[in-house]
Amino acid sequence: MSDGRCGKAGAECQDFAERCPLFSANWPGELRRKEPLAPLTTLRVGGPAAVLARPGSIAELETLLALLEKYGCPRRVLGRGSNLLVADRGYGGVVILLDRRLGRISRLEGDGAKWLLRVEAGCSLAALLGWAQERGLGGLEFLVGIPGSVGGAAVMNAGAWGEALGARVQALELVGPGGRRTVAAAELRFSYRRLEGVDPGEVIAAVILALAPRPIAEIRARMRQLLQKRRASQPRGVLSAGSFFKNPPGDYAGRLIEAAGLKGLRVGGAMVAREHANFLINDGGATAADLVALMEQVRERVAAHGGVRLEPEVHLLGFA
Incomplete structure:
Protein backbone atom coordinates (compact mmCIF):
# COMPACT_ATOMS: atom_id res chain seq x y z
CA MET A 1 0.00 0.00 0.00
CA SER A 2 1.16 3.51 -0.76
CA ASP A 3 2.42 5.57 2.16
CA GLY A 4 0.52 8.51 0.76
CA ARG A 5 3.50 10.83 0.42
CA CYS A 6 4.32 12.69 -2.76
CA GLY A 7 6.98 15.25 -3.59
CA LYS A 8 4.93 16.92 -6.33
CA ALA A 9 3.57 20.39 -5.70
CA GLY A 10 2.18 23.43 -7.40
CA ALA A 11 2.55 23.37 -11.16
CA GLU A 12 3.59 19.71 -11.13
CA CYS A 13 0.30 18.70 -9.47
CA GLN A 14 -1.62 20.78 -12.00
CA ASP A 15 0.36 19.16 -14.80
CA PHE A 16 -0.45 15.68 -13.56
CA ALA A 17 -4.14 16.55 -13.31
CA GLU A 18 -4.13 17.61 -16.96
CA ARG A 19 -2.07 14.76 -18.37
CA CYS A 20 -3.32 11.86 -16.19
CA PRO A 21 -3.68 8.92 -18.61
CA LEU A 22 -6.81 7.58 -16.90
CA PHE A 23 -8.94 10.13 -18.78
CA SER A 24 -8.00 8.62 -22.13
CA ALA A 25 -8.03 4.99 -20.99
CA ASN A 26 -11.83 4.59 -21.10
CA TRP A 27 -11.99 3.52 -17.46
CA PRO A 28 -15.74 3.29 -16.68
CA GLY A 29 -15.62 4.74 -13.17
CA GLU A 30 -16.01 8.37 -12.08
CA LEU A 31 -12.97 10.64 -12.53
CA ARG A 32 -12.50 14.24 -11.39
CA ARG A 33 -9.59 16.66 -11.69
CA LYS A 34 -8.38 18.90 -8.83
CA GLU A 35 -11.03 17.56 -6.45
CA PRO A 36 -11.03 19.16 -2.96
CA LEU A 37 -10.12 16.64 -0.28
CA ALA A 38 -10.87 18.71 2.83
CA PRO A 39 -14.64 17.94 2.68
CA LEU A 40 -13.79 14.23 2.52
CA THR A 41 -11.86 14.24 5.81
CA THR A 42 -13.00 14.71 9.39
CA LEU A 43 -10.39 17.42 10.01
CA ARG A 44 -11.70 19.47 7.05
CA VAL A 45 -8.26 20.75 6.04
CA GLY A 46 -5.94 20.24 3.08
CA GLY A 47 -5.78 20.87 -0.64
CA PRO A 48 -7.10 18.94 -3.64
CA ALA A 49 -6.24 15.64 -5.21
CA ALA A 50 -4.81 16.04 -8.69
CA VAL A 51 -7.25 13.29 -9.69
CA LEU A 52 -10.05 11.62 -7.72
CA ALA A 53 -11.16 8.18 -8.92
CA ARG A 54 -14.40 6.72 -7.60
CA PRO A 55 -14.91 3.06 -8.56
CA GLY A 56 -18.47 1.76 -8.44
CA SER A 57 -17.60 -1.93 -8.16
CA ILE A 58 -14.73 -4.23 -7.30
CA ALA A 59 -14.32 -4.96 -11.00
CA GLU A 60 -13.81 -1.24 -11.65
CA LEU A 61 -11.33 -1.07 -8.76
CA GLU A 62 -9.38 -3.99 -10.22
CA THR A 63 -9.21 -2.34 -13.66
CA LEU A 64 -8.21 0.97 -12.11
CA LEU A 65 -5.31 -0.52 -10.16
CA ALA A 66 -4.04 -2.29 -13.29
CA LEU A 67 -4.11 1.01 -15.20
CA LEU A 68 -2.32 2.90 -12.42
CA GLU A 69 0.36 0.21 -12.37
CA LYS A 70 0.69 0.31 -16.16
CA TYR A 71 1.15 4.07 -16.26
CA GLY A 72 3.16 4.37 -13.04
CA CYS A 73 0.74 6.81 -11.41
CA PRO A 74 1.10 7.60 -7.70
CA ARG A 75 -2.06 6.76 -5.79
CA ARG A 76 -3.62 6.62 -2.35
CA VAL A 77 -6.82 4.97 -1.10
CA LEU A 78 -9.32 7.07 0.85
CA GLY A 79 -12.25 5.80 2.89
CA ARG A 80 -14.12 7.99 5.36
CA GLY A 81 -11.13 10.31 5.90
CA SER A 82 -11.29 9.91 9.67
CA ASN A 83 -7.61 9.19 10.23
CA LEU A 84 -6.01 11.44 7.64
CA LEU A 85 -4.29 14.83 7.45
CA VAL A 86 -3.98 16.20 3.91
CA ALA A 87 -1.28 18.77 3.10
CA ASP A 88 -2.41 22.29 2.23
CA ARG A 89 -1.03 21.88 -1.28
CA GLY A 90 -3.00 18.67 -1.75
CA TYR A 91 -1.82 15.43 -3.29
CA GLY A 92 -0.23 15.22 -6.72
CA GLY A 93 -1.53 11.81 -7.66
CA VAL A 94 -4.68 9.72 -7.87
CA VAL A 95 -6.87 9.38 -4.80
CA ILE A 96 -9.09 6.28 -4.97
CA LEU A 97 -12.28 6.95 -3.03
CA LEU A 98 -13.94 3.84 -1.60
CA ASP A 99 -17.35 4.92 -0.37
CA ARG A 100 -20.89 3.56 -0.15
CA ARG A 101 -20.74 2.43 -3.78
CA LEU A 102 -18.46 -0.29 -2.44
CA GLY A 103 -20.39 -0.75 0.79
CA ARG A 104 -22.43 -3.91 0.35
CA ILE A 105 -22.99 -6.35 3.23
CA SER A 106 -23.96 -9.99 2.78
CA ARG A 107 -24.30 -12.93 5.15
CA LEU A 108 -22.32 -15.89 3.86
CA GLU A 109 -23.00 -18.79 6.20
CA GLY A 110 -23.38 -19.62 9.84
CA ASP A 111 -24.67 -21.84 12.58
CA GLY A 112 -25.93 -21.32 16.08
CA ALA A 113 -22.60 -20.04 17.33
CA LYS A 114 -21.09 -17.99 14.47
CA TRP A 115 -22.10 -16.17 11.31
CA LEU A 116 -19.76 -15.04 8.55
CA LEU A 117 -20.34 -11.66 6.91
CA ARG A 118 -18.78 -10.28 3.76
CA VAL A 119 -18.48 -6.50 4.01
CA GLU A 120 -17.10 -4.35 1.19
CA ALA A 121 -14.37 -1.94 2.16
CA GLY A 122 -16.33 1.27 1.55
CA CYS A 123 -19.02 0.39 4.09
CA SER A 124 -19.02 2.74 7.07
CA LEU A 125 -18.60 1.26 10.53
CA ALA A 126 -21.85 2.92 11.55
CA ALA A 127 -23.72 1.19 8.71
CA LEU A 128 -22.17 -2.17 9.59
CA LEU A 129 -23.07 -1.82 13.27
CA GLY A 130 -26.64 -0.93 12.38
CA TRP A 131 -26.95 -3.87 9.98
CA ALA A 132 -25.54 -6.33 12.51
CA GLN A 133 -27.69 -5.01 15.35
CA GLU A 134 -30.91 -5.36 13.36
CA ARG A 135 -30.08 -9.03 12.74
CA GLY A 136 -28.95 -9.84 16.27
CA LEU A 137 -25.27 -10.31 15.44
CA GLY A 138 -22.86 -9.10 18.10
CA GLY A 139 -19.14 -8.74 18.56
CA LEU A 140 -18.48 -5.33 17.02
CA GLU A 141 -20.08 -3.10 19.64
CA PHE A 142 -16.68 -1.72 20.69
CA LEU A 143 -16.49 0.11 17.34
CA VAL A 144 -19.47 2.34 18.11
CA GLY A 145 -18.68 6.01 17.62
CA ILE A 146 -15.63 5.44 15.40
CA PRO A 147 -16.28 7.33 12.13
CA GLY A 148 -14.33 5.11 9.79
CA SER A 149 -14.84 2.64 6.95
CA VAL A 150 -14.48 -1.13 7.17
CA GLY A 151 -11.46 -1.19 4.87
CA GLY A 152 -9.67 1.53 6.79
CA ALA A 153 -10.55 -0.10 10.10
CA ALA A 154 -8.95 -3.35 8.91
CA VAL A 155 -5.77 -1.56 7.76
CA MET A 156 -5.48 0.18 11.14
CA ASN A 157 -6.80 -2.74 13.18
CA ALA A 158 -9.20 -0.25 14.70
CA GLY A 159 -10.35 -0.85 18.21
CA ALA A 160 -11.30 0.49 21.61
CA TRP A 161 -11.91 -0.69 25.16
CA GLY A 162 -9.36 -3.49 24.85
CA GLU A 163 -10.84 -4.99 21.66
CA ALA A 164 -9.82 -4.69 18.01
CA LEU A 165 -11.29 -5.56 14.63
CA GLY A 166 -8.52 -8.00 13.75
CA ALA A 167 -9.90 -10.51 16.25
CA ARG A 168 -13.13 -10.72 14.19
CA VAL A 169 -11.49 -10.97 10.73
CA GLN A 170 -11.64 -14.37 9.06
CA ALA A 171 -10.22 -13.30 5.69
CA LEU A 172 -9.54 -10.33 3.46
CA GLU A 173 -10.40 -10.02 -0.21
CA LEU A 174 -7.58 -8.08 -1.84
CA VAL A 175 -7.29 -6.43 -5.24
CA GLY A 176 -4.00 -5.52 -6.86
CA PRO A 177 -2.57 -4.77 -10.29
CA GLY A 178 -2.34 -8.51 -10.89
CA GLY A 179 -5.92 -9.33 -9.94
CA ARG A 180 -7.77 -10.56 -6.88
CA ARG A 181 -6.93 -12.94 -4.08
CA THR A 182 -8.34 -13.95 -0.71
CA VAL A 183 -6.06 -14.16 2.31
CA ALA A 184 -7.11 -16.16 5.37
CA ALA A 185 -6.68 -14.71 8.85
CA ALA A 186 -3.93 -17.24 9.58
CA GLU A 187 -1.78 -15.54 6.94
CA LEU A 188 -2.37 -12.05 8.37
CA ARG A 189 -0.71 -10.39 11.36
CA PHE A 190 -2.78 -7.87 13.26
CA SER A 191 -1.13 -5.80 15.97
CA TYR A 192 -1.70 -2.42 17.59
CA ARG A 193 -2.97 -0.13 14.80
CA ARG A 194 -1.22 -2.27 12.23
CA LEU A 195 -1.90 -4.96 9.63
CA GLU A 196 0.80 -7.08 7.98
CA GLY A 197 0.42 -9.70 5.30
CA VAL A 198 -0.92 -7.48 2.52
CA ASP A 199 1.42 -6.87 -0.42
CA PRO A 200 2.38 -3.32 -1.41
CA GLY A 201 0.04 -2.18 -4.15
CA GLU A 202 -2.88 -4.26 -2.94
CA VAL A 203 -6.13 -2.73 -1.70
CA ILE A 204 -8.65 -4.31 0.66
CA ALA A 205 -11.85 -4.80 -1.33
CA ALA A 206 -13.87 -6.71 1.28
CA VAL A 207 -13.53 -8.08 4.79
CA ILE A 208 -14.92 -11.43 5.99
CA LEU A 209 -16.01 -11.14 9.63
CA ALA A 210 -17.18 -13.70 12.17
CA LEU A 211 -19.97 -12.52 14.48
CA ALA A 212 -22.00 -14.31 17.13
CA PRO A 213 -25.79 -14.27 17.54
CA ARG A 214 -26.80 -12.15 20.50
CA PRO A 215 -30.09 -10.67 21.75
CA ILE A 216 -30.76 -7.34 20.06
CA ALA A 217 -31.55 -5.67 23.39
CA GLU A 218 -28.17 -6.78 24.74
CA ILE A 219 -26.34 -5.40 21.68
CA ARG A 220 -28.14 -2.07 21.95
CA ALA A 221 -27.43 -1.78 25.68
CA ARG A 222 -23.72 -2.48 25.18
CA MET A 223 -23.43 0.05 22.34
CA ARG A 224 -25.28 2.67 24.36
CA GLN A 225 -22.97 2.09 27.34
CA LEU A 226 -19.78 2.38 25.25
CA LEU A 227 -21.04 5.42 23.38
CA GLN A 228 -21.76 7.18 26.67
CA LYS A 229 -18.23 6.39 27.87
CA ARG A 230 -16.77 7.74 24.63
CA ARG A 231 -18.79 10.94 24.80
CA ALA A 232 -17.86 11.48 28.44
CA SER A 233 -14.13 11.35 27.76
CA GLN A 234 -13.70 12.77 24.25
Missing part, protein backbone atom coordinates in the same frame (compact mmCIF):
# COMPACT_ATOMS: atom_id res chain seq x y z
CA PRO A 235 -14.42 16.19 22.70
CA ARG A 236 -17.74 16.50 20.95
CA GLY A 237 -18.85 18.79 18.15
CA VAL A 238 -15.29 19.51 17.00
CA LEU A 239 -13.28 18.68 13.91
CA SER A 240 -10.67 16.04 14.68
CA ALA A 241 -9.09 12.87 13.35
CA GLY A 242 -9.73 10.94 16.54
CA SER A 243 -6.72 9.84 18.58
CA PHE A 244 -3.80 11.62 16.94
CA PHE A 245 -0.91 9.64 18.43
CA LYS A 246 -0.42 5.94 19.04
CA ASN A 247 -0.24 4.85 22.66
CA PRO A 248 3.35 3.89 23.53
CA PRO A 249 3.86 0.46 25.11
CA GLY A 250 2.54 0.42 28.66
CA ASP A 251 1.26 3.97 28.63
CA TYR A 252 -1.23 6.35 27.05
CA ALA A 253 -0.43 9.21 24.69
CA GLY A 254 -3.16 11.35 26.24
CA ARG A 255 -1.71 10.93 29.72
CA LEU A 256 1.79 11.89 28.55
CA ILE A 257 0.52 14.97 26.71
CA GLU A 258 -1.54 16.08 29.69
CA ALA A 259 1.37 15.47 32.07
CA ALA A 260 3.49 17.78 29.92
CA GLY A 261 0.89 20.53 30.46
CA LEU A 262 -0.15 20.73 26.82
CA LYS A 263 -3.95 20.75 27.00
CA GLY A 264 -5.12 23.88 25.23
CA LEU A 265 -1.80 24.39 23.41
CA ARG A 266 -2.53 26.18 20.16
CA VAL A 267 -0.88 26.83 16.79
CA GLY A 268 -3.07 29.00 14.59
CA GLY A 269 -6.45 27.33 14.35
CA ALA A 270 -5.18 23.98 15.66
CA MET A 271 -5.41 23.11 19.35
CA VAL A 272 -4.80 20.26 21.79
CA ALA A 273 -8.29 19.46 23.05
CA ARG A 274 -8.99 20.25 26.70
CA GLU A 275 -11.32 17.26 27.08
CA HIS A 276 -8.79 14.66 25.86
CA ALA A 277 -5.14 15.54 25.25
CA ASN A 278 -4.69 12.98 22.45
CA PHE A 279 -7.08 14.91 20.21
CA LEU A 280 -5.64 17.65 18.01
CA ILE A 281 -8.60 19.61 16.74
CA ASN A 282 -9.37 22.12 14.03
CA ASP A 283 -10.75 24.84 16.28
CA GLY A 284 -11.74 27.00 13.33
CA GLY A 285 -9.76 28.00 10.26
CA ALA A 286 -6.86 25.64 10.93
CA THR A 287 -4.53 24.72 8.10
CA ALA A 288 -2.67 21.46 7.67
CA ALA A 289 0.50 23.40 8.42
CA ASP A 290 -1.00 24.47 11.77
CA LEU A 291 -1.77 20.87 12.69
CA VAL A 292 1.66 19.59 11.67
CA ALA A 293 3.38 22.36 13.64
CA LEU A 294 1.24 21.54 16.67
CA MET A 295 1.98 17.84 16.23
CA GLU A 296 5.73 18.52 16.24
CA GLN A 297 5.50 20.78 19.29
CA VAL A 298 3.61 18.09 21.18
CA ARG A 299 6.14 15.43 20.21
CA GLU A 300 9.13 17.57 21.22
CA ARG A 301 7.67 18.68 24.54
CA VAL A 302 6.46 15.20 25.51
CA ALA A 303 9.92 13.83 24.67
CA ALA A 304 11.55 16.51 26.80
CA HIS A 305 9.16 16.00 29.71
CA GLY A 306 8.65 12.24 29.73
CA GLY A 307 11.40 10.82 27.52
CA VAL A 308 8.91 9.30 25.06
CA ARG A 309 8.70 10.32 21.41
CA LEU A 310 5.12 9.86 20.28
CA GLU A 311 4.33 8.32 16.90
CA PRO A 312 1.40 9.73 14.91
CA GLU A 313 -1.55 7.43 14.40
CA VAL A 314 -2.98 9.80 11.81
CA HIS A 315 -1.72 9.27 8.25
CA LEU A 316 -0.17 12.22 6.41
CA LEU A 317 -0.97 12.68 2.73
CA GLY A 318 0.85 14.97 0.31
CA PHE A 319 3.71 16.00 2.58
CA ALA A 320 7.22 15.84 1.14
Whole structure:
Protein backbone atom coordinates (compact mmCIF):
# COMPACT_ATOMS: atom_id res chain seq x y z
CA MET A 1 0.00 0.00 0.00
CA SER A 2 1.16 3.51 -0.76
CA ASP A 3 2.42 5.57 2.16
CA GLY A 4 0.52 8.51 0.76
CA ARG A 5 3.50 10.83 0.42
CA CYS A 6 4.32 12.69 -2.76
CA GLY A 7 6.98 15.25 -3.59
CA LYS A 8 4.93 16.92 -6.33
CA ALA A 9 3.57 20.39 -5.70
CA GLY A 10 2.18 23.43 -7.40
CA ALA A 11 2.55 23.37 -11.16
CA GLU A 12 3.59 19.71 -11.13
CA CYS A 13 0.30 18.70 -9.47
CA GLN A 14 -1.62 20.78 -12.00
CA ASP A 15 0.36 19.16 -14.80
CA PHE A 16 -0.45 15.68 -13.56
CA ALA A 17 -4.14 16.55 -13.31
CA GLU A 18 -4.13 17.61 -16.96
CA ARG A 19 -2.07 14.76 -18.37
CA CYS A 20 -3.32 11.86 -16.19
CA PRO A 21 -3.68 8.92 -18.61
CA LEU A 22 -6.81 7.58 -16.90
CA PHE A 23 -8.94 10.13 -18.78
CA SER A 24 -8.00 8.62 -22.13
CA ALA A 25 -8.03 4.99 -20.99
CA ASN A 26 -11.83 4.59 -21.10
CA TRP A 27 -11.99 3.52 -17.46
CA PRO A 28 -15.74 3.29 -16.68
CA GLY A 29 -15.62 4.74 -13.17
CA GLU A 30 -16.01 8.37 -12.08
CA LEU A 31 -12.97 10.64 -12.53
CA ARG A 32 -12.50 14.24 -11.39
CA ARG A 33 -9.59 16.66 -11.69
CA LYS A 34 -8.38 18.90 -8.83
CA GLU A 35 -11.03 17.56 -6.45
CA PRO A 36 -11.03 19.16 -2.96
CA LEU A 37 -10.12 16.64 -0.28
CA ALA A 38 -10.87 18.71 2.83
CA PRO A 39 -14.64 17.94 2.68
CA LEU A 40 -13.79 14.23 2.52
CA THR A 41 -11.86 14.24 5.81
CA THR A 42 -13.00 14.71 9.39
CA LEU A 43 -10.39 17.42 10.01
CA ARG A 44 -11.70 19.47 7.05
CA VAL A 45 -8.26 20.75 6.04
CA GLY A 46 -5.94 20.24 3.08
CA GLY A 47 -5.78 20.87 -0.64
CA PRO A 48 -7.10 18.94 -3.64
CA ALA A 49 -6.24 15.64 -5.21
CA ALA A 50 -4.81 16.04 -8.69
CA VAL A 51 -7.25 13.29 -9.69
CA LEU A 52 -10.05 11.62 -7.72
CA ALA A 53 -11.16 8.18 -8.92
CA ARG A 54 -14.40 6.72 -7.60
CA PRO A 55 -14.91 3.06 -8.56
CA GLY A 56 -18.47 1.76 -8.44
CA SER A 57 -17.60 -1.93 -8.16
CA ILE A 58 -14.73 -4.23 -7.30
CA ALA A 59 -14.32 -4.96 -11.00
CA GLU A 60 -13.81 -1.24 -11.65
CA LEU A 61 -11.33 -1.07 -8.76
CA GLU A 62 -9.38 -3.99 -10.22
CA THR A 63 -9.21 -2.34 -13.66
CA LEU A 64 -8.21 0.97 -12.11
CA LEU A 65 -5.31 -0.52 -10.16
CA ALA A 66 -4.04 -2.29 -13.29
CA LEU A 67 -4.11 1.01 -15.20
CA LEU A 68 -2.32 2.90 -12.42
CA GLU A 69 0.36 0.21 -12.37
CA LYS A 70 0.69 0.31 -16.16
CA TYR A 71 1.15 4.07 -16.26
CA GLY A 72 3.16 4.37 -13.04
CA CYS A 73 0.74 6.81 -11.41
CA PRO A 74 1.10 7.60 -7.70
CA ARG A 75 -2.06 6.76 -5.79
CA ARG A 76 -3.62 6.62 -2.35
CA VAL A 77 -6.82 4.97 -1.10
CA LEU A 78 -9.32 7.07 0.85
CA GLY A 79 -12.25 5.80 2.89
CA ARG A 80 -14.12 7.99 5.36
CA GLY A 81 -11.13 10.31 5.90
CA SER A 82 -11.29 9.91 9.67
CA ASN A 83 -7.61 9.19 10.23
CA LEU A 84 -6.01 11.44 7.64
CA LEU A 85 -4.29 14.83 7.45
CA VAL A 86 -3.98 16.20 3.91
CA ALA A 87 -1.28 18.77 3.10
CA ASP A 88 -2.41 22.29 2.23
CA ARG A 89 -1.03 21.88 -1.28
CA GLY A 90 -3.00 18.67 -1.75
CA TYR A 91 -1.82 15.43 -3.29
CA GLY A 92 -0.23 15.22 -6.72
CA GLY A 93 -1.53 11.81 -7.66
CA VAL A 94 -4.68 9.72 -7.87
CA VAL A 95 -6.87 9.38 -4.80
CA ILE A 96 -9.09 6.28 -4.97
CA LEU A 97 -12.28 6.95 -3.03
CA LEU A 98 -13.94 3.84 -1.60
CA ASP A 99 -17.35 4.92 -0.37
CA ARG A 100 -20.89 3.56 -0.15
CA ARG A 101 -20.74 2.43 -3.78
CA LEU A 102 -18.46 -0.29 -2.44
CA GLY A 103 -20.39 -0.75 0.79
CA ARG A 104 -22.43 -3.91 0.35
CA ILE A 105 -22.99 -6.35 3.23
CA SER A 106 -23.96 -9.99 2.78
CA ARG A 107 -24.30 -12.93 5.15
CA LEU A 108 -22.32 -15.89 3.86
CA GLU A 109 -23.00 -18.79 6.20
CA GLY A 110 -23.38 -19.62 9.84
CA ASP A 111 -24.67 -21.84 12.58
CA GLY A 112 -25.93 -21.32 16.08
CA ALA A 113 -22.60 -20.04 17.33
CA LYS A 114 -21.09 -17.99 14.47
CA TRP A 115 -22.10 -16.17 11.31
CA LEU A 116 -19.76 -15.04 8.55
CA LEU A 117 -20.34 -11.66 6.91
CA ARG A 118 -18.78 -10.28 3.76
CA VAL A 119 -18.48 -6.50 4.01
CA GLU A 120 -17.10 -4.35 1.19
CA ALA A 121 -14.37 -1.94 2.16
CA GLY A 122 -16.33 1.27 1.55
CA CYS A 123 -19.02 0.39 4.09
CA SER A 124 -19.02 2.74 7.07
CA LEU A 125 -18.60 1.26 10.53
CA ALA A 126 -21.85 2.92 11.55
CA ALA A 127 -23.72 1.19 8.71
CA LEU A 128 -22.17 -2.17 9.59
CA LEU A 129 -23.07 -1.82 13.27
CA GLY A 130 -26.64 -0.93 12.38
CA TRP A 131 -26.95 -3.87 9.98
CA ALA A 132 -25.54 -6.33 12.51
CA GLN A 133 -27.69 -5.01 15.35
CA GLU A 134 -30.91 -5.36 13.36
CA ARG A 135 -30.08 -9.03 12.74
CA GLY A 136 -28.95 -9.84 16.27
CA LEU A 137 -25.27 -10.31 15.44
CA GLY A 138 -22.86 -9.10 18.10
CA GLY A 139 -19.14 -8.74 18.56
CA LEU A 140 -18.48 -5.33 17.02
CA GLU A 141 -20.08 -3.10 19.64
CA PHE A 142 -16.68 -1.72 20.69
CA LEU A 143 -16.49 0.11 17.34
CA VAL A 144 -19.47 2.34 18.11
CA GLY A 145 -18.68 6.01 17.62
CA ILE A 146 -15.63 5.44 15.40
CA PRO A 147 -16.28 7.33 12.13
CA GLY A 148 -14.33 5.11 9.79
CA SER A 149 -14.84 2.64 6.95
CA VAL A 150 -14.48 -1.13 7.17
CA GLY A 151 -11.46 -1.19 4.87
CA GLY A 152 -9.67 1.53 6.79
CA ALA A 153 -10.55 -0.10 10.10
CA ALA A 154 -8.95 -3.35 8.91
CA VAL A 155 -5.77 -1.56 7.76
CA MET A 156 -5.48 0.18 11.14
CA ASN A 157 -6.80 -2.74 13.18
CA ALA A 158 -9.20 -0.25 14.70
CA GLY A 159 -10.35 -0.85 18.21
CA ALA A 160 -11.30 0.49 21.61
CA TRP A 161 -11.91 -0.69 25.16
CA GLY A 162 -9.36 -3.49 24.85
CA GLU A 163 -10.84 -4.99 21.66
CA ALA A 164 -9.82 -4.69 18.01
CA LEU A 165 -11.29 -5.56 14.63
CA GLY A 166 -8.52 -8.00 13.75
CA ALA A 167 -9.90 -10.51 16.25
CA ARG A 168 -13.13 -10.72 14.19
CA VAL A 169 -11.49 -10.97 10.73
CA GLN A 170 -11.64 -14.37 9.06
CA ALA A 171 -10.22 -13.30 5.69
CA LEU A 172 -9.54 -10.33 3.46
CA GLU A 173 -10.40 -10.02 -0.21
CA LEU A 174 -7.58 -8.08 -1.84
CA VAL A 175 -7.29 -6.43 -5.24
CA GLY A 176 -4.00 -5.52 -6.86
CA PRO A 177 -2.57 -4.77 -10.29
CA GLY A 178 -2.34 -8.51 -10.89
CA GLY A 179 -5.92 -9.33 -9.94
CA ARG A 180 -7.77 -10.56 -6.88
CA ARG A 181 -6.93 -12.94 -4.08
CA THR A 182 -8.34 -13.95 -0.71
CA VAL A 183 -6.06 -14.16 2.31
CA ALA A 184 -7.11 -16.16 5.37
CA ALA A 185 -6.68 -14.71 8.85
CA ALA A 186 -3.93 -17.24 9.58
CA GLU A 187 -1.78 -15.54 6.94
CA LEU A 188 -2.37 -12.05 8.37
CA ARG A 189 -0.71 -10.39 11.36
CA PHE A 190 -2.78 -7.87 13.26
CA SER A 191 -1.13 -5.80 15.97
CA TYR A 192 -1.70 -2.42 17.59
CA ARG A 193 -2.97 -0.13 14.80
CA ARG A 194 -1.22 -2.27 12.23
CA LEU A 195 -1.90 -4.96 9.63
CA GLU A 196 0.80 -7.08 7.98
CA GLY A 197 0.42 -9.70 5.30
CA VAL A 198 -0.92 -7.48 2.52
CA ASP A 199 1.42 -6.87 -0.42
CA PRO A 200 2.38 -3.32 -1.41
CA GLY A 201 0.04 -2.18 -4.15
CA GLU A 202 -2.88 -4.26 -2.94
CA VAL A 203 -6.13 -2.73 -1.70
CA ILE A 204 -8.65 -4.31 0.66
CA ALA A 205 -11.85 -4.80 -1.33
CA ALA A 206 -13.87 -6.71 1.28
CA VAL A 207 -13.53 -8.08 4.79
CA ILE A 208 -14.92 -11.43 5.99
CA LEU A 209 -16.01 -11.14 9.63
CA ALA A 210 -17.18 -13.70 12.17
CA LEU A 211 -19.97 -12.52 14.48
CA ALA A 212 -22.00 -14.31 17.13
CA PRO A 213 -25.79 -14.27 17.54
CA ARG A 214 -26.80 -12.15 20.50
CA PRO A 215 -30.09 -10.67 21.75
CA ILE A 216 -30.76 -7.34 20.06
CA ALA A 217 -31.55 -5.67 23.39
CA GLU A 218 -28.17 -6.78 24.74
CA ILE A 219 -26.34 -5.40 21.68
CA ARG A 220 -28.14 -2.07 21.95
CA ALA A 221 -27.43 -1.78 25.68
CA ARG A 222 -23.72 -2.48 25.18
CA MET A 223 -23.43 0.05 22.34
CA ARG A 224 -25.28 2.67 24.36
CA GLN A 225 -22.97 2.09 27.34
CA LEU A 226 -19.78 2.38 25.25
CA LEU A 227 -21.04 5.42 23.38
CA GLN A 228 -21.76 7.18 26.67
CA LYS A 229 -18.23 6.39 27.87
CA ARG A 230 -16.77 7.74 24.63
CA ARG A 231 -18.79 10.94 24.80
CA ALA A 232 -17.86 11.48 28.44
CA SER A 233 -14.13 11.35 27.76
CA GLN A 234 -13.70 12.77 24.25
CA PRO A 235 -14.42 16.19 22.70
CA ARG A 236 -17.74 16.50 20.95
CA GLY A 237 -18.85 18.79 18.15
CA VAL A 238 -15.29 19.51 17.00
CA LEU A 239 -13.28 18.68 13.91
CA SER A 240 -10.67 16.04 14.68
CA ALA A 241 -9.09 12.87 13.35
CA GLY A 242 -9.73 10.94 16.54
CA SER A 243 -6.72 9.84 18.58
CA PHE A 244 -3.80 11.62 16.94
CA PHE A 245 -0.91 9.64 18.43
CA LYS A 246 -0.42 5.94 19.04
CA ASN A 247 -0.24 4.85 22.66
CA PRO A 248 3.35 3.89 23.53
CA PRO A 249 3.86 0.46 25.11
CA GLY A 250 2.54 0.42 28.66
CA ASP A 251 1.26 3.97 28.63
CA TYR A 252 -1.23 6.35 27.05
CA ALA A 253 -0.43 9.21 24.69
CA GLY A 254 -3.16 11.35 26.24
CA ARG A 255 -1.71 10.93 29.72
CA LEU A 256 1.79 11.89 28.55
CA ILE A 257 0.52 14.97 26.71
CA GLU A 258 -1.54 16.08 29.69
CA ALA A 259 1.37 15.47 32.07
CA ALA A 260 3.49 17.78 29.92
CA GLY A 261 0.89 20.53 30.46
CA LEU A 262 -0.15 20.73 26.82
CA LYS A 263 -3.95 20.75 27.00
CA GLY A 264 -5.12 23.88 25.23
CA LEU A 265 -1.80 24.39 23.41
CA ARG A 266 -2.53 26.18 20.16
CA VAL A 267 -0.88 26.83 16.79
CA GLY A 268 -3.07 29.00 14.59
CA GLY A 269 -6.45 27.33 14.35
CA ALA A 270 -5.18 23.98 15.66
CA MET A 271 -5.41 23.11 19.35
CA VAL A 272 -4.80 20.26 21.79
CA ALA A 273 -8.29 19.46 23.05
CA ARG A 274 -8.99 20.25 26.70
CA GLU A 275 -11.32 17.26 27.08
CA HIS A 276 -8.79 14.66 25.86
CA ALA A 277 -5.14 15.54 25.25
CA ASN A 278 -4.69 12.98 22.45
CA PHE A 279 -7.08 14.91 20.21
CA LEU A 280 -5.64 17.65 18.01
CA ILE A 281 -8.60 19.61 16.74
CA ASN A 282 -9.37 22.12 14.03
CA ASP A 283 -10.75 24.84 16.28
CA GLY A 284 -11.74 27.00 13.33
CA GLY A 285 -9.76 28.00 10.26
CA ALA A 286 -6.86 25.64 10.93
CA THR A 287 -4.53 24.72 8.10
CA ALA A 288 -2.67 21.46 7.67
CA ALA A 289 0.50 23.40 8.42
CA ASP A 290 -1.00 24.47 11.77
CA LEU A 291 -1.77 20.87 12.69
CA VAL A 292 1.66 19.59 11.67
CA ALA A 293 3.38 22.36 13.64
CA LEU A 294 1.24 21.54 16.67
CA MET A 295 1.98 17.84 16.23
CA GLU A 296 5.73 18.52 16.24
CA GLN A 297 5.50 20.78 19.29
CA VAL A 298 3.61 18.09 21.18
CA ARG A 299 6.14 15.43 20.21
CA GLU A 300 9.13 17.57 21.22
CA ARG A 301 7.67 18.68 24.54
CA VAL A 302 6.46 15.20 25.51
CA ALA A 303 9.92 13.83 24.67
CA ALA A 304 11.55 16.51 26.80
CA HIS A 305 9.16 16.00 29.71
CA GLY A 306 8.65 12.24 29.73
CA GLY A 307 11.40 10.82 27.52
CA VAL A 308 8.91 9.30 25.06
CA ARG A 309 8.70 10.32 21.41
CA LEU A 310 5.12 9.86 20.28
CA GLU A 311 4.33 8.32 16.90
CA PRO A 312 1.40 9.73 14.91
CA GLU A 313 -1.55 7.43 14.40
CA VAL A 314 -2.98 9.80 11.81
CA HIS A 315 -1.72 9.27 8.25
CA LEU A 316 -0.17 12.22 6.41
CA LEU A 317 -0.97 12.68 2.73
CA GLY A 318 0.85 14.97 0.31
CA PHE A 319 3.71 16.00 2.58
CA ALA A 320 7.22 15.84 1.14
